[in-house]
Amino acid sequence: IYKWYRSGLNRWHGPGSTPDFQDIIEDRCYNYTQRIRPDSRSRNCQEIKQAFMSAFISKDPCKATKEDYRRLIDLADPTVPCNKRVLWSKTKELAREYAKLRGLVTLEDTLLGFLADGLHWCGEPGSPDLNTWSCPDWEKDCRTNYRSVFWKVLSERFAESACGTVQVLLNGSLENAFDEMSIFGRVEAPNLKPMVTLQVWLVHDPGKPPRDSCSGSSITKLKSILSERNVRFICRDNLRTRLPILSNIRRLRKQPCGLF
Numbered sequence: 001i002y003k004w005y006r007s008g009l010n011r012w013h014g015p016g017s018t019p020d021f022q023d024i025i026e027d028r029c030y031n032y033t034q035r036i037r038p039d040s041r042s043r044n045c046q047e048i049k050q051a052f053m054s055a056f057i058s059k060d061p062c063k064a065t066k067e068d069y070r071r072l073i074d075l076a077d078p079t080v081p082c083n084k085r086v087l088w089s090k091t092k093e094l095a096r097e098y099a100k101l102r103g104l105v106t107l108e109d110t111l112l113g114f115l116a117d118g119l120h121w122c123g124e125p126g127s128p129d130l131n132t133w134s135c136p137d138w139e140k141d142c143r144t145n146y147r148s149v150f151w152k153v154l155s156e157r158f159a160e161s162a163c164g165t166v167q168v169l170l171n172g173s174l175e176n177a178f179d180e181m182s183i184f185g186r187v188e189a190p191n192l193k194p195m196v197t198l199q200v201w202l203v204h205d206p207g208k209p210p211r212d213s214c215s216g217s218s219i220t221k222l223k224s225i226l227s228e229r230n231v232r233f234i235c236r237d238n239l240r241t242r243l244p245i246l247s248n249i250r251r252l253r254k255q256p257c258g259l260f
């Protein structure tokens with residue numbers, strides 16, 4: 001019976017739920033609401049944790065819907081300013097450093113983004129527990145898994161409610177800095193509001209020659225998606241910085257032509 005049980009829980013190709021998921025959510029929630037953003041102190045962390053758990057516990061891990069997260073999102077709707085948003089694709093650490101230095105915000109600066117950052121979670125029909133053996137992988141198992149749907153819903157809301165100038169850091173050390181299949185490509189860029197300006201920063205590793213540029217085909221594709229939506233577009237490339245961890249951020253900040 002144990003063997004059967006284990007093989008059932010082990011059938012997905014992605015990492016299993018993060019151990020102590022519930023405790024991490026709770027700790028992060030108190031940390032965020034009391035220390036990081038004390039203006040959000042009125043949020044009820046117990047209720048938020050319960051809403052998160054009941055979104056996916058005992059459910060088929062491949063049948064996540066937006067609806068499943070509705071209650072959680074209602075409880076923790078972000079209040080970050082609409083004109084200070086930073087998006088990213090394959091440049092997460094750098095984007096966060098950049099946002100911090102410029103007083104801007106990424107999705108991980110909102111309560112829900114902060115709670116779920118770097119975690120994995122999924123349940124199992126008929127079980128009150130998280131599956132810590134494996135969770136569905138986006139490519140190999142199913143796209144409608146609870147983690148993907150979560151980031152999709154959050155990213156969509158973050159992008160569609162943005163205003164003014166939105167910045168995005170893309171990775172110019174890749175062949176296609178703009179990846180149509182990424183969350184930025186599928187969800188965020190196509191949901192920006194007309195009249196928003198998207199400022200693209202194409203950054204690349206100083207140790208390597210850039211592989212993509214503002215005039216390359218992937219960025220041209222992005223430009224056309226945006227122009228259909230009446231989103232204004234500015235692109236700057238040849239910005240050298242270490243990816244993904246930025247060790248020389250302070251030095252770059254002092255350079256007049258650098259990203260900072």
Ligand code: N1C
Pocket residue numbers: 086087088089090091092106107108113117118147151155158181182183184185188
């Ligand atoms: O698929 P991506 O990047 O283009 O998604 C990034 C894009 C950002 O602008 C964020 O606003 O979408 C948002 N976002 C997150 O904030 C986030 N935090 C953690 C999307 N995904 C996020 N994750 C996880 O990293 C999630 O599991 C997702 O699949 C990856 C995104 O990686 P990417 O391809 O570099």
